Amino acid sequence: MVLKAFFPTCCVSADSGLLVGRWVPEQSSAVVLAVVHFPFIPVQVRELLARVQQVSRVGVTVLGTWCHHRQEPQESLGHFLEGLGAIFSHEPWLQLCRERDSKSWTCKATRRQASAAADEDQVLLIFYDQRKVLLSRLHPPAALPDRQAGDATPSARGLAAVFDTVARSETLFRSDRFDEGPVRLSHWQSEGVEASILVELLTRASGPVCLLLSWLLSLLSAVSSCWVCRLWPLTFVGSKLSTCEQVRHRLEHLSLIFSPQKAQDPTQLMRKANMLVSVLLDVALGLALLSWLHGKNRIGQLADALVPAADHVAEELQHLLQWLMGAPAGLKMNRALDQVLGRFFLYHIHLWISYVHLTSPFIERILWHVGLSACLGLTVAVSVLSDIIALLTFHIYCFYVYGARLYRLKICGLSSLWRLFRGKKWNVLRQRVDSCSYDLDQLFIGTLLFTILVFLLPTTALYYLVFTLVSRAVWMLGLGLDTGLAQAPAPGGRRAGPDPSARGRGQLPAPVLAGPAAVPALQTGSWRQVPRPSARGWQASPPPDADEPPALQPRDAHLPPPQLRLPPQALVELPVPQALLRGAHLPLEAEGGQAGLRDTAAVRSGPGTLPSRPTPSGTGAGPAWGTSTAHRSWGLGAAPCSCSSPVCWGLPLV
Amino acid sequence: MEDEQSFSDICGGRLALQRRYYSPCCREFCLSCPRLSLRSLTAVTCSVWLAAYGLFTLCENSMILSAAIFITLVGLLGYLHFVKIDQETLLIIDSLGIQMTSSYASGKESTTFIEMSKVKDIVINEAIYMSAKPRLDCLIEVYRSCQEILAHQKATATGP
Numbered sequence: 001m002v003l004k005a006f007f008p009t010c011c012v013s014a015d016s017g018l019l020v021g022r023w024v025p026e027q028s029s030a031v032v033l034a035v036v037h038f039p040f041i042p043v044q045v046r047e048l049l050a051r052v053q054q055v056s057r058v059g060v061t062v063l064g065t066w067c068h069h070r071q072e073p074q075e076s077l078g079h080f081l082e083g084l085g086a087i088f089s090h091e092p093w094l095q096l097c098r099e100r101d102s103k104s105w106t107c108k109a110t111r112r113q114a115s116a117a118a119d120e121d122q123v124l125l126i127f128y129d130q131r132k133v134l135l136s137r138l139h140p141p142a143a144l145p146d147r148q149a150g151d152a153t154p155s156a157r158g159l160a161a162v163f164d165t166v167a168r169s170e171t172l173f174r175s176d177r178f179d180e181g182p183v184r185l186s187h188w189q190s191e192g193v194e195a196s197i198l199v200e201l202l203t204r205a206s207g208p209v210c211l212l213l214s215w216l217l218s219l220l221s222a223v224s225s226c227w228v229c230r231l232w233p234l235t236f237v238g239s240k241l242s243t244c245e246q247v248r249h250r251l252e253h254l255s256l257i258f259s260p261q262k263a264q265d266p267t268q269l270m271r272k273a274n275m276l277v278s279v280l281l282d283v284a285l286g287l288a289l290l291s292w293l294h295g296k297n298r299i300g301q302l303a304d305a306l307v308p309a310a311d312h313v314a315e316e317l318q319h320l321l322q323w324l325m326g327a328p329a330g331l332k333m334n335r336a337l338d339q340v341l342g343r344f345f346l347y348h349i350h351l352w353i354s355y356v357h358l359t360s361p362f363i364e365r366i367l368w369h370v371g372l373s374a375c376l377g378l379t380v381a382v383s384v385l386s387d388i389i390a391l392l393t394f395h396i397y398c399f400y401v402y403g404a405r406l407y408r409l410k411i412c413g414l415s416s417l418w419r420l421f422r423g424k425k426w427n428v429l430r431q432r433v434d435s436c437s438y439d440l441d442q443l444f445i446g447t448l449l450f451t452i453l454v455f456l457l458p459t460t461a462l463y464y465l466v467f468t469l470v471s472r473a474v475w476m477l478g479l480g481l482d483t484g485l486a487q488a489p490a491p492g493g494r495r496a497g498p499d500p501s502a503r504g505r506g507q508l509p510a511p512v513l514a515g516p517a518a519v520p521a522l523q524t525g526s527w528r529q530v531p532r533p534s535a536r537g538w539q540a541s542p543p544p545d546a547d548e549p550p551a552l553q554p555r556d557a558h559l560p561p562p563q564l565r566l567p568p569q570a571l572v573e574l575p576v577p578q579a580l581l582r583g584a585h586l587p588l589e590a591e592g593g594q595a596g597l598r599d600t601a602a603v604r605s606g607p608g609t610l611p612s613r614p615t616p617s618g619t620g621a622g623p624a625w626g627t628s629t630a631h632r633s634w635g636l637g638a639a640p641c642s643c644s645s646p647v648c649w650g651l652p653l654v
Numbered sequence: 655m656e657d658e659q660s661f662s663d664i665c666g667g668r669l670a671l672q673r674r675y676y677s678p679c680c681r682e683f684c685l686s687c688p689r690l691s692l693r694s695l696t697a698v699t700c701s702v703w704l705a706a707y708g709l710f711t712l713c714e715n716s717m718i719l720s721a722a723i724f725i726t727l728v729g730l731l732g733y734l735h736f737v738k739i740d741q742e743t744l745l746i747i748d749s750l751g752i753q754m755t756s757s758y759a760s761g762k763e764s765t766t767f768i769e770m771s772k773v774k775d776i777v778i779n780e781a782i783y784m785s786a787k788p789r790l791d792c793l794i795e796v797y798r799s800c801q802e803i804l805a806h807q808k809a810t811a812t813g814p
Contacts, residue, residue: 002679002749027749122677124747158771159751 003109003121004029005094006162008130011035011066012098014186016077018084019063019094020049020172022165027158030063030094031165033130033172034187042087044182055171064094064109085110092121130188133166134173213258221251242383242485243373250376253279282377289381290374299371303364307356310392314353317396317470321345324466333459341406341463345399352395379485386481393474400471407464410453417450661792663687669788671795679748681803683796685788686741690734690759702726735760746800748807752776770807776800 006021006029014035021032036045045062052060065081085093089112097106107123173189175181229235238244257276293299325342327333359366370388374381390397419425420443425436438446655675663669672684706722738759745753751769758764778793 002677004750124680124750126750158769 001028001121002124003092003094004124004126005096005107005109006031006126006128007096008032008034008188009127010130010188010190011186012127014066014068014190015070016067016081017065017186018045018088019066019096020045020060020185021063022059022169023061023063023090024161024165027161029162031162032063033060033166033169034185035066036062037184037186040183045088048183052169052172056168058165058168060169060172061090062088063090064096067095067097068100069098070100094123096125128162128166130166133163134170134188136163137167207260210258210260214255214260217251217255217258221255224248224251241387242482243380243387246380246383246485247376250279250380279377282379283375285378286374286376286381289378290371293371293374294368299367300364303367306363306367306392307360310356311353313393314349314395317349318346320466320470321349324463328462331458331462333462334456337456337459341459345402348395348398356392382481382485386478386485389478389481396467396471396474399467403460403464403467407460410457410460414450414453414457417446417453420446421450659792659795661788663787663789665787669792671788671792673795673799678806679803681746681799683744683799684741685743685792687739689740690738695730699726702729731760734758735762744796744800746803748803748810773804776804 004027011032011034015037017038018036018040019030019032020034020036021030023030049060049062052058065084067077067081069077081095092109092111095106095108095110097108105125107125109121109123111121172185173187175183175185223229229238253275257272257279321342324333325338370384371381373384416426419433420438423435423438424433426432427434657673657675659671659673661669661671667688669688670686672686674682674684676682702725703722706718710716710718735758739756740759741757743753743755743757745755747753747770749770751767752773753765753767755763755765776797778790778797
């Protein structure tokens with residue numbers, strides 16, 4: 001019969017004593033957990049073992065004796081050890097003996113009841129590294145509470161039983177031979193938990209340091225959430241600039257890393273370690289960038305190149321406007337409107353260039369100080385860069401907004417007057433198109449206005465088209481940077497995946513293209529992508545899994561589900577252009593605006609009348625404006641499109 | 655009880671198989687591979703350096719020569735560490751499992767342990783399973799001994 005004895009490598013050099021462990025009869029193997037040294041009192045050893053057994057539910061007993069002859073072999077010790085077999089009886093009784101500095105061991109296993117056919121058992125000695133076996137989790141999970149104390153779960157087979165035994169006997173390893181207890185044990189803890197004094201010092205110091213840092217971070221976050229920073233302009237600006245977002249993320253992660261609570265389980269520990277490593281990497285890269293930037297006067301060169309670049313862009317835009325004011329692509333524009341719009345935009349560019357020139361002496365200093373922010377991390381530096389680009393091309397974005405609003409207004413007016421042309425009216429209450437009998441003078445004025453708008457349409461459409469293209473080109477540029485930010489290591493990177501509409505500056509009413517380029521109104525997802533740049537409002541929820549690379553997460557993992565805006569039943573069967581004209585394209589803020597208008601419309605008038613005069617600030621529109629400004633982002637005052645109401649040109653722009 | 659026999663591998667080199675019989679339930683097989691021969695090392699080094707010199711005469715860039723030296727050194731180290739096997743050991747313990755250790759020329763040792771309950775049978779696979787690439791006769795010896803042990807183990811497992 002072969003008996004397997006699992007012996008820990010840490011006990012190889014231990015002094016003589018008793019072997020303590022667990023006997024697994026199914027595999028006839030003895031797992032030695034520790035060695036009890038002389039002198040000991042048998043009663044106390046038994047008490048200790050009983051206590052350990054009760055707590056850990058592992059059947060720990062005395063398995064045998066261990067003899068390590070440091071000097072010449074002692075006969076008396078041998079007899080003494082054999083006598084111990086009488087005190088602690090165990091079947092079979094293991095006797096391991098080792099000569100001093102010799103590689104040969106003597107292993108004997110004796111059975112008290114010597115059966116007839118039994119010769120002495122052969123002992124197979126297997127060494128195991130106790131600490132590694134303890135920490136590896138190759139055994140089945142903890143036993144169910146309804147099992148009795150005393151033995152491990154029988155389902156652990158083979159080697160898993162050994163792992164299970166060692167892992168669950170942690171209480172036995174609490175005291176070792178250097179403690180002052182009644183029983184002196186030798187196991188893996190006797191080797192010393194940590195051999196390096198530096199590491200010990202670090203572990204001791206890390207507690208107070210973590211406390212201090214977490215206190216500082218909480219102070220910072222308290223400051224940032226105080227009432228001053230909650231004022232509307234600041235929150236708005238903060239949500240648009242990606243720098244603020246990045247800094248906020250960085251604060252979050254740092255506070256998580258330095259939190260004084262220990263990690264509860266390996267997953268959390270892994271997450272913490274992951275985050276720490278990525279923050280360190282980020283900071284290291286940022287410092288490298290900083291040192292590169294501050295050497296050889298690169299900042300000066302950058303600043304010198306910035307203003308001429310802005311000038312160049314402005315010049316190109318001026319050329320573009322001059323072209324539009326002429327006969328662009330051979331199209332004939334309405335001269336008056338053309339000149340007005342062109343001059344307006346030219347003046348805008350002129351203002352912008354003046355501002356840039358005004359700040360040009362300070363640019364180098366500003367850049368230098370902003371470059372210092374790279375020490376917070378590479379992601380912060382990249383986000384600052386993307387913000388700078390956004391600020392520099394702000395005027396292009398403004399042009400886009402102007403063109404879009406104007407175009408939108410025109411289309412609303414056209415659709416409404418077209419309905420009037422055909423004798424129909426949009427019923428706000430019922431959200432559908434009703435027939436309506438107009439007076440003669442209403443029809444006359446309506447037709448007149450309709451004609452005017454139709455003839456002004458090409459001009460507005462062209463401006464809109466040109467500036468949309470230009471702003472999208474700029475936006476592509478920024479998209480590259482944002483993609484880079486998104487691919488950054490998870491804790492430092494942005495939450496969502498590359499967001500195509502992240503560069504935009506707020507919620508615009510959806511620009512409507514009535515032609516074949518129309519985004520199909522019945523596709524709800526697409527509205528969120530191209531013209532709905534609202535990425536900055538999404539970081540309210542903390543990242544669910546900071547150690548998952550954001551690219552693997554579905555794009556809208558933490559976002560509210562896209563709100564399905566189903567057009568009314570009557571419009572669903574219509575082909576797209578008709579549905580558009582009937583207002584199926586209106587996005588949700590228009591819905592909100594319409595809801596506001598609904599209240600006012602119900603108050604004001606019944607169906608069949610023109611509710612308001614074309615006054616600049618229709619009083620009827622006031623409340624509606626108020627309810628929907630919450631949706632507005634840039635305050636350019638895009639009124640809710642009230643195309644659904646019979647008159648939409650009653651509501652002013654800015 | 656030890657036993658040594660000499661075989662040859664598929665490339666013609668000499669392999670030494672050492673069998674250690676510790677007990678009816680425990681056996682160890684140790685396969686030693688031939689050392690790295692000076693001839694092959696010289697041949698490879700010379701060919702690499704000749705190629706580098708040829709490139710150098712074409713491109714007139716002395717970086718190529720340094721690169722060739724560097725590549726040779728790194729390649730040799732990598733070969734010794736990852737490819738060249740010094741010794742392979744197969745240890746079978748009846749009730750415990752099978753352990754295969756490969757030790758490389760740079761001193762690296764990689765060990766695989768398979769628990770006995772997971773072992774259904776030992777077979778000779780068509781593709782060479784041991785990195786030392788022994789020939790069939792060597793494999794048959796090992797196979798026979800392993801089957802003895804497995805049979806013995808099954809007998810004790812199903813017996814009383």
